[in-house]
Amino acid sequence: MAAAHSAAARRYSTFWPCLLRERQSGNSSVSFVYPSQFLSLSILVILTASFVQQSAGNQANSQSISTCDSNASLVVLRITSTTNAVKFKCGTGLQLRANPTDSNQLWGNAACTKVVDASSVTFTSSTSTAKLGGNKVTEYSLALKNNRLPLSPFTVYFSCDPPSAASGGETGKAKVSVSAKTCLVQVSVFSQTAVTVPETNQCKNGQVTVAVTPK
Numbered sequence: 001m002a003a004a005h006s007a008a009a010r011r012y013s014t015f016w017p018c019l020l021r022e023r024q025s026g027n028s029s030v031s032f033v034y035p036s037q038f039l040s041l042s043i044l045v046i047l048t049a050s051f052v053q054q055s056a057g058n059q060a061n062s063q064s065i066s067t068c069d070s071n072a073s074l075v076v077l078r079i080t081s082t083t084n085a086v087k088f089k090c091g092t093g094l095q096l097r098a099n100p101t102d103s104n105q106l107w108g109n110a111a112c113t114k115v116v117d118a119s120s121v122t123f124t125s126s127t128s129t130a131k132l133g134g135n136k137v138t139e140y141s142l143a144l145k146n147n148r149l150p151l152s153p154f155t156v157y158f159s160c161d162p163p164s165a166a167s168g169g170e171t172g173k174a175k176v177s178v179s180a181k182t183c184l185v186q187v188s189v190f191s192q193t194a195v196t197v198p199e200t201n202q203c204k205n206g207q208v209t210v211a212v213t214p215k
Contacts (some may be wrong), residue, residue, distance in 0.1 A: 059139075069091035081190065087139060095162075095189060107156060140158070153195060
């Protein structure tokens with residue numbers, strides 16, 4: 001029995017390399033892949049899949065940074081259920097006007113004179129050195145706390161002013177001259193559930209009148 005198994009093994013080892021050679025007969029041809037080639041192909045497939053997965057992960061982690069330049073009057077950003085953070089920076093020659101002193105508040109109007117409750121988001125800044133020119137670049141981020149949208153939506157504003165206009169911005173009451181090219185960043189923070197718009201506030205016939213009154 002052992003001798004039979006040994007003979008069969010020898011025949012198999014002799015027959016196997018033959019299968020891995022290319023044979024041609026008439027108009028038909030059969031190609032086989034050598035084990036070493038198959039192993040190399042498998043490694044290539046694994047490395048390619050790993051590279052694609054890593055590239056996708058890097059792309060997901062990277063986030064575009066919106067620039068508020070002096071030639072743009074408004075940059076509109078949104079924090080939603082699919083976008084839990086936004087990033088922006090002021091363009092060349094502009095600097096961010098100071099936020100309210102209370103960390104749970106941000107500016108709630110375009111003039112940056114009224115505050116709103118922004119305790120559901122976190123504002124951060126980070127400064128780095130630009131690769132070209134070596135200038136300091138400050139990037140700003142507004143992100144949800146615990147990745148949870150607030151119960152009620154709200155909108156906040158950030159003003160990128162020329163240095164002369166923003167110099168008094170520590171109190172948030174800097175006066176910007178008419179000729180200064182200020183850029184405004186508007187960030188709308190969505191709520192957990194959709195808010196029903198009253199019938200009187202729906203735009204019909206090309207116009208709608210909305211009154212803002214104290215509670």
